[in-house]
Amino acid sequence: MKAIINANVYDYSSYSEDSYIKFEDKITEVGSMKGFNGADEITDVGGALVIPGLVNCHTHLYSAFARGMTIPFHPENFMDILQQLWWRLDSALTGEAIYGSALSSGIEYIKNGVTTIIDHHASKNSHGSLALIKKGVCDDLGMRGVFCFETSDRFDVDEAIAENLSFLGYKDGKSAGMFGMHASMTLSDDTMKKISSAGAKFPVHVHVAESIDDQKDCYKKYSKSIVKRFSDYGILNENSILAHCLYISPMESMLIAKNNCFAALNPSSNLNNAVGIADWNTLSALKSNCVLGNDGLGFNMAKEYQTFLFLMRYRTGSPVGFGNDELKKMIENSYTLASKLLGIKLGKISCGYEADMLVLPYFPFTPLNHGNVFSHISNGIFDSFRPTAVVVAGEFLMKNNRLRADEAQINRNSVIIAQKVWDSL
Template sequence: MIALTHVNYYDFKTYAEDQYIIFEDKIIEVGPMTDFVNQDYEVIEGMDQLVMPGLINGHHHIYSTFARGLILPFDPENFQEILDQLWWKLDGSQDLDNVYYSGIVSGVEGVKNGITTIIDHHASGLDIKGSLETLKKAICDEVGQRGIFCFECSDRFDIDACIEENLSFAKKYQTTKTAGLFGLHAAMSLSEESLTKISKVIEDIPIHIHIAESHMDEDLSLERYGERIIHRLERHQLLKEKSLLVHCLYIDEDEAELIAKYKCTVALNVTSNMNNGVGLPDYNLFKRAGIPVIIGNDGIGSGIMPEWLNLNFTMHHRDLTPVKFGLGQVLEMVNQTYVYASSILGCKLGRIQPGYEADLLMIPYIPPTPMNKNNAFGHLCFGLANNFNPSYVWCGGKMILNHYKVKENLMDTYREASKSARQLWDRI
């Protein structure tokens, strides 16, 4: 058993100073140092360190890892052309080798940013079959994180192969470490025939899909099918409980009510929205409808904490006031991200309490101003978010970052990744 001693901890609900935390795969005991009795534990001294639950990226695209530094002819006039000129060239040209190495790079960089759980939305056009197991191998087996995976069904690919990849993975892997959703790229890239095929076999697997990331998604749905996206998905009986609907920038009130009715969750990714120039979400619409909202980064970076800060800023910008939306709303979404991932994996994440999974990070932090449970989240966002560098990370009690470093064999693999990226770039 491991004992962290003399630590301060914050789990988005409770803040306590000079504590000990004892854990194996789960947290066993937490208390003040005055009550600590050493029983031959592996003791890690945590003076001047803050312990938190491992972080969660609520919507990721691991395949985007190899977009870094990629230069292509790029002159888009709308969101569809951004997809055509960059992202669909990138994901459509990836094979299993690219999937594996992008998983290693993304996983290692995520761990260094304190991320212990990734909810990924994957696509690899050259190799569909086996791609999710390859991601699992990289992220869960080798890096040591938890992963929730799916393949983006799209008419750009062999739709039957996409369906089979989602089904086989989701049915084979349902543990506290790995699980599968049923991936759909976006309604605009799926025909009626494809949605009908999916509807016949999906059973009760929740979907993971982009919704109205651009107004073009809604416009095309109305033009082609005479109905808005959420109504179309409802007609195909695809709005399963715990489905993850990403972005939802241009849904209307009726769609929001349906999302709430079917107990779906929305994932926001505002940094990506700004990068693509597509707009920003209407948080108040989600709130009025009672829709659970979580936070992802859409594959635009390695960390998740900057998304919390950007979400706060962008909502101020959208509302043209800093008083309608604040860190309290961001904190609510952070907590909801733990609730959602826990429900999919069937375990307890996000608290530093006995019985919760020992997904923990430790980071040096000496508060320069008073810190308590009421202002601790502000310390994170304005004191740590732009310089987030954990010293230790554990997932399920296993140390996956040790004094700022991952295992050397992982770094050896990481160093080989650029060769795989070069091969991908040459294909593009």
Template sequence: MIALTHVNYYDFKTYAKDQYIIFDDKIIEVGPMANFVNQDYEVIEGMDQLVMPSLINGHHHIYSTFARGLLLPFDPKNFQEILDQLWWKLDGSQDLNNVYYSGIVSGIEGVKNGITTIIDHHASGLDIKGSLETLKKAICDEIGLRGIFCFESSDRFDIEACIEENLSFAKKYKTTKTVGLFGLHAAMSLSEESLAKISKVIEDIPIHIHVAESHMDEDLSMERYGERIIHRLDRHQLLRENSLLVHCLYIDEDEAHLIGRRKCTVALNVTSNMNNGVGLPDHELFEKEGIPVIIGNDGIGSGITPEWLNLNFAMHHRDLTPVRFGLDQVLKMVNQTYVYASSILGCKLGRIQAGYEADLLMIPYIPPTPMNKDNAFGHVCFGLANSFKPSYVWCGGKKVLDYYEVEDNLMNTYREASKSAEKLWDRVQKTSNYEGGIV
């Protein structure tokens, strides 16, 4: 067992000074140092360190890892052209080798940013079957993290293979480390026939889908089917409880009401939204309908703490006032991210209490101003979030970051990743004449 000593801790609810934390795979005991009795634990001294629950990325695209530095002709006039000119070329050219190495790179960089649970939305056009198992191998088996995986079913790909990949993985893995959702790319890339096929076989598996990331998604739904996206998904009986609906920038009040009734969750990714120039979410609409909201990064980076800050700033910009939305709302969403992941994985995440999973991080932090439970999240956001570099990270009690370093064998694999990326880039370049277009 491990004992962290002389630490301050903050679990998004409680802040306590000069504490000890004893854990194995789960947290066993927490208390003030005055009560600590060493029983031959592995002791890690935590003076001037802050301990927190390790973090969760509520919506990720691990396959985007190899977009870094990729040069392609790029002159989009709208969101669809962004997909055509970049992302659909990148994901459509990926094979299992790319999937594995992108998982290693993304997982390691996530760990170095304190992330131990990843909710991923995957696509690899060359190799659909076996892709989720490959992600699990990299993220869960080799790095030791928790992963919630799915494949982006789309008529761009072999829809039968997409369905089989989602079903086989979700039925095989229902553990506290690995779970499968049923992935859908977006309503705009799925025909009526495909949605009907999925509806017949999905059983009670929650879906993970992009919704109204651009107004084009809603416009096309109305043009082609005479109804808005959420109503179309509901007509196909796909809005299962705990389904994860990503972005939801252009849903209306009726759709929001239906999302709330169906007990679905929304994942926000405002940095990506701003980067793509597609708009920002209506947080008051989610609040009005009691919709749980979590936070992801949409694959745009390695960390999640910058998303917390960017969400706060973006809502101030959208509302044209700094008082309608603030850190209290961000904190509520951070906590809801732990609630959602705990529900899907069937374990207790996000608190530093006995019985919770020992998913923890330790990060150097000496508060330059008084820190207490009322202002601790402000300290985290404005004192740490933009340069979040934990010294230690544990997932289920396993040390996955040891004084800023991961295991040598993982870093050796990381160093090999650029060879896989180079082969991917060569394939992507050959698609440079692809005209694209919505299926």
């Protein structure tokens, strides 16, 4: 039995000071230090804050190898960004590049307190790619992950479907599969029919209206909206992730909620690609079905939470148009979604939940209490998010700022692999 002691514990619903947490792979006991009666392995955090590990609900681990890459890049629209950058990179990914980028990305996520990753993968060879990512993220680093391959008309559709289906067999609490699709604009009706018959009962993970071009393409070719098109194919299964949703209508928003699917919003990536800003007036109807991801842009989810908070205030035209309560709800939704996909209980520091936790030294200079603790999180902790310890399934992946994994060795190897990928472009 392990224990974290002298902790201030916050899990978005309760806050307690001078506490201890006992755990193995799951949390077994939480209480006041006055009642602490010892454990086999004790970690004294000296009054630091302990919160649940963060979840990234939409990312692309392979995009790590774009850092520092220089290729001709003169996009005039979103399709140009895909064709000139991302589709060139993913087409060059070998097995060692898929595995190497997963490892190096995972290390960055651990340092940023992200313990569960929902990844959306693409590479030239689909076969076995998801098992390679799982090996890096879950088996080697000890994190949790949900993985899928983006089926699209760019790839061999049958092979992409087969890769998704083969990985949907995995579900061990640490990892699980979804059915991956790129976006409406790269999925013909023939492909959609195949997906509909092959993956009908699984949650899908797909980009939706990341740019206005995707929605325009759908109306032009199929005379209906993207979400309606997917709904008509019967693939909006429970716990599906529709990433971005920048240009959806209130009717599409209702369809997402009605089918218990989730919209995963990625504010920084949208700004970086200059594709637009999510419309909170439409999305607020999805109260329990909105989550946040980062679309593979960096690794700092705390920054993403803050960016979204500020951006929605701008978008609604009001400094109170999007509040801390809404942000807190979105973070809680991310635990609900990840818990359902993995078949476990995440997001609370409470008996029976998975022992996925972060230690954050935080010594406030204004009063902190149960009533204002999330305000300290959103304005203080997220502003300078530096966990010193990260625990997943009861194992310390980082302790006293030292990673369990050999970061220097892994990244030295990644540099060699990334250079090979760049040389092959």
